[in-house]
Amino acid sequence: MEQALAATVAALQPRARAELAELVAFRSVADPAQFPRSECEAAAAWIADALRAEGFEDVALLDTPDGTQSVYGFLPGPATDAPTVLLYAHYDVQPPLGEDAWLTPPFELTERDGRWYGRGTADCKGGLIMHLTALRALKEHGGVPVNVKVIVEGSEEQGTGGLERYAEAHPELLAADAIVIGDAGNFRVGLPTVTATLRGxxxxxxxxxxxxxxxxxxxxxxxxxxxxxxxxxxxxxxxxxxxxxxxxxxxxxxAWEGLQYPEEGFRKDAKVLDGVDLIGSGTVADRIWAxxxxxxxxxxxxxxxxxxxxxxxxxxxxxxxxxxxxxxxxxxxxxxxxxxxxxxxxxxxxxxxxxxxGQPFRADTASPAYAAMREAMRTAYDGQEMAIAGQGGSIPLCNTLASLYPDAEILLIGLSEPEAQIHAVNESVSPRELEKLSLTEALFLGRYAAGKG
Incomplete structure (x- = not known):
């Protein structure tokens, strides 16, 4: 079954690339002073159509209090008592920071040196494609074994709190047993990683x-x-x-206790110029995660x-x-x-x-969902053990979800590994990581459902 699922995920990659290209083409920067609101609205409509095509029910464009739209959909599982998993991504992106600084157009998916370039490829339109690919693969092998809710935010990059306030006003909407936030990333390409903490x-x-x-x-x-x-x-x-x-x-x-970030590796990832010192004291992990x-x-x-x-x-x-x-x-x-x-x-x-x-966040990595994710990552990454890291960035929704649903298990994975250069010019995604993490998510949903059954 695992081999068959892996083969299906691999076969779905051309479709994943084509759909990611369509999504990247939307200049969905949630800032009307720089880009027209119509670009975000068009991206949201595309996502709503994609969810409907996959059999999602109750698909809705949610008008959030900050003036943006989030997209919601519900996919019923095989039974009413099946566990519910919420899958999160966001479609709004950072501004391109000067289109002439990109080697290829920022809103046109371009393949170069084994990576796919374009604004939002990793952060976080690729996260939505990861979710869709995992669900499609499961549907070809017996069906999706859990109830699935999908929420795709339209203002995460702006930090204006629209979806957080909407969720607080409609607390039943996003209730779930487990939540997979597809907006983090592996510590290195090929090293499966869950993110346990976020700075606020x-x-x-x-x-x-x-x-x-x-x-x-x-x-x-x-x-x-x-x-x-x-x-x-x-x-x-x-x-x-x-x-x-x-x-x-x-x-x-x-001090940060756990996976460490060697200074030379950080200098390379951050592209620090020769002769220029890093700032701060303590380990690199202390400085960026703790x-x-x-x-x-x-x-x-x-x-x-x-x-x-x-x-x-x-x-x-x-x-x-x-x-x-x-x-x-x-x-x-x-x-x-x-x-x-x-x-x-x-x-x-x-x-x-x-x-x-936005508030900082800390996950409970000893929960059953993390055990299921550990097994899924080990299988998808050919025996490589799951690493646990922090992330210096913020995902404000995490604490809102943790507050609304204290019993829910929240996991953070995604495509924003260091080479992705999110928020910078020439953002890109590794197609191999997209494939591996799509398989990881499919395996996780199966293992999680079995553990809850």
Whole structure:
């Protein structure tokens, strides 16, 4: 049966590639300031049609409170008492970050050097294709042995919480015995990995004002308070000399126990330039999975081209703070806001606005579902044992699901291994990983159903 299932998954790969190409073609960035809403709506409609074609019932486009759409569907299992598994992915993607920086068009699936390139191939349109492929393979070998709910989010990358708030208002909708989040990734290509922890995130916009308007730097510079200089000082205060995040009141010395991330491997994955040091202290795993990390995502200031000799009256920045399990994101948000306000020099006026927030997450890896996943991964990856890693990124929905369904077992797998370069230019997915993880999911659903029977 395992060999037959593997052969079926392999035979479904051309279809997987064709459908992923169709999905990638949608410029589904959930930001109407950059891309038209119609692109996200078209992607959502495509997913709804795909679920209906697979026999899903109650397929619906859910209008979530943040103005985006999520797609829901239910596939009944062989019996009413069969366990229910929720499969998650998201179809919204990061902006391309300058299409001319890509070697091939970001919204056109392109095969190069054994990988498929395009925005969303790994994060996370490929996750949906993984789910569909697993279900199709099972249907050819006796049927899907569990009840399946699918939810595909439309605003995960924005962190605006639409699906979380919708789920809280409709708590029966996503209830399940087990939840497979298809938005993580293997630690390395070929090393089957479940993600046990996620850092949470808070996102702030900080604005600084010092003058009623810009002033001539020759006439007033040296005495007039420069808002941009004030902002730079405030942002610099968020890091120690070695680059460690230093938000007043926020602990930054936790240690990661488990799979380690060798420094040389990290330097290669992160493409750190020769001679440039890593930042922070402790092991790499400590820094990216167990400790907070601040990042300045953007600064509004005059560009170099066209700049005038002026003292700036106003400046603002977008600041992200990743927080590890054990730290409440709301508390971290208050500490970050207070730190920035306190760090403002010269009595500059500061306004802080929260843009997004998500709590950190820790899974119970000793649960029966993890045992079933361990067996599935061992089989799909030819005897390779399952690894357990953390992830520095956030998936805000995880904590909402854990709160709504405390008895549900939540597993995180996916296609975003380091070579995928998610959120960067030239994002790609390994077709081999897509095949292996589709098989893993199919095997898992079978083993999970047998264990619950």
């Amino acid at each position: 995130m808070t996102l702030l916009r900080v604005s600084v004002d010092t003058l009623e308007g810009n002033l001539h730097s020759g006439q007033f510079g040296g005495a007039a308070p420069d808002a941009l200089a004030a902002l730079i000082r405030m942002l610099d205060s968020l890091r120690a000399e070695d680059g460690t995040t230093t938000v007043t009141g926020l602990m930054a010395d936790a 400790r907070p990390a601040v990042t300045v995502l953007g600064i509004d200031c005059p560009p170099v081209v066209g700049a005038t000799p002026s003292v700036q009256a106003s400046a603002r920045a977008l600041v992200s703070l990743r927080v590890p399990p054990g730290v409440d994101a709301a508390d971290a948000n208050r500490l970050l806001a207070a730190h920035l306000e306190a760090a403002a020099p010269w009595g500059a006026r500061v306004a802080v606005e929260q843009i997004g927030q």
